[in-house]
Amino acid sequence: MAITVRNVNKRFGDFVALDDVSLEVPPGSLTGLLGPSGSGKSTLLRVIAGLETADEGDVFIGGHEATLLPPQRREIGFVFQHYAAFKHMTVARNVAFGLEIRKRPKDEVKGRVAELLHLVQLDGLGDRYPSQLSGGQRQRMALARALAVEPEVLLLDEPFGALDARVRSELRAWLRRLHDEMQVTTVFVTHDQEEAMEVADTIVLMDCGRIVQEGRPQELYDHPGSEFVMRFMGQVNRIGDAYVRPHDVEIRLQPNGTTQAAVVERVLHMGHHIRVDVSVNGGAPVSAQLTRDEAERLGLEPGRPVFVRPSRARTFAGTPS
């Protein structure tokens, strides 16, 4: 395993940040630590990096015990949400920092920096200062800086969190491609399930300092182990005891024995799909997601009586109804 975390506990005063967390990250994988804020995902990443020390438990990196090692000796690359650029150094000096610390020959450093700047598409910007770069460029510089020391694992803490939506989606796709090229074991933290699903091979979903479920994105989406996972991985409706995704709500104009009577409340055009809010038996509103063709065929408008049926639903044992 590239990273092994075994029974780690971490408290900040009375707050339990990590509660008996164990995790295995295989070499060459791209893992997303996903969860709401305060779920412990960043703390777990920082414990792996050695920026926080665990109260109890062990951390292994590349098969070596690292629990008591300082971050300097863990062979990691770390990327921060707000870039942590060395503001007083040029872009090239930022990237060269780890190599200069290791006292590599000047020519080698120069060549490697040029290579890395090319890799992160910052050719020709080596003489600029971080303040002269955009947010997306700064984060790519930070990534090049972390990769320069050829780390055993690359750790990214909400790497795209400070960027605007368009740059964020560009960088997601780019990170995915970069990982496929470099094959360096990567763990990133995010609170955005879409980002996790788009980028990660494996998602580790956390809540209240614990790992709730881990698996491939599709597994978590299609086979959530609990109501929390179901809700966190996407939009969800509650019809009786059943949990239904909006795209699994079927709307018909005639009853067929398994349907329930409902009334259309709102019809929203979301661009690539239509969202229809209905109230079932005068109760809680249910959101359905329809294609434009379906919605047109049904001729839906507010006030119209319809019949709904979940085409795929899940129930969870022990959830309060």
Next chain:
Amino acid sequence: MTTVALPRRRASGAALPSAAPGVAITYLSVIVLLPLAALLWQSQKGGADAFWQAVSSPDAAAALELTLGAALLVALNNAVFGTLIAWMIVRDSFPGKGIVNSLIDLPFALPTVVAGLTLLTLYGPYSPIGLNITYTRTAVVLALLFETLPFVIRSVQPVLLELDREMEEAAASLGARGHVVFRRIVLPNLLPAILSGMALAFARAVGEYGSVVMLSGNVPFSTEVASVHIYSQIQSDYVTGATAMSIVLLAISLAVLLSISALHRRSSKHVH
């Protein structure tokens, strides 16, 4: 309607009466510029020769040398210990931190003569610890150290407070040990603040009178500083000598102030 009216109201609300620039300039002239001009005029009265003679006379040169040397020593000392104390206040937590923090401004707030007397009580002829340093150059330096304590601390403190801790964590993750992180990441970011604190301390030390006069004994060629020298020239009715020395001190202060602002312009270019 409000969106249109708002900027207009703000524009007219922020404007001062049109006489304001005239008032400000007159005020500055009366309070600062005219006296300075008078001093300059007075110092030139005897011609360039008399000016040069007054400044380069052996006792004046000795006073100037002592003043500049002591001020430089004090500024360097403050750079080290001021940064250290600022670091302690910002980064460490210890009982009584609030008291220490407010104590730092005391030397600056104290009337300088009181500061001198305070030091005289401990290090003077009636010292309870038997340590008499009056009539020595050590006394001059000690008085200046007391007076200039806050400058570096107070200019480094806010910068250190604002310093991005993640820069240090990033450097550590790249393999830099504590002292390397300090030298290559922290210090370059603090340097402008340290230098501007040093400059202020230096300027203050060059002009200090009250505390030094109490402690140093004011022996010409030995412990007489420039400001005391000026006073003694006036006492002996040698106006040209007093004004000439004043002009030299003035020029030094001005040079220091200009270099601070040049420094700030340079350092703010990349850091934000």
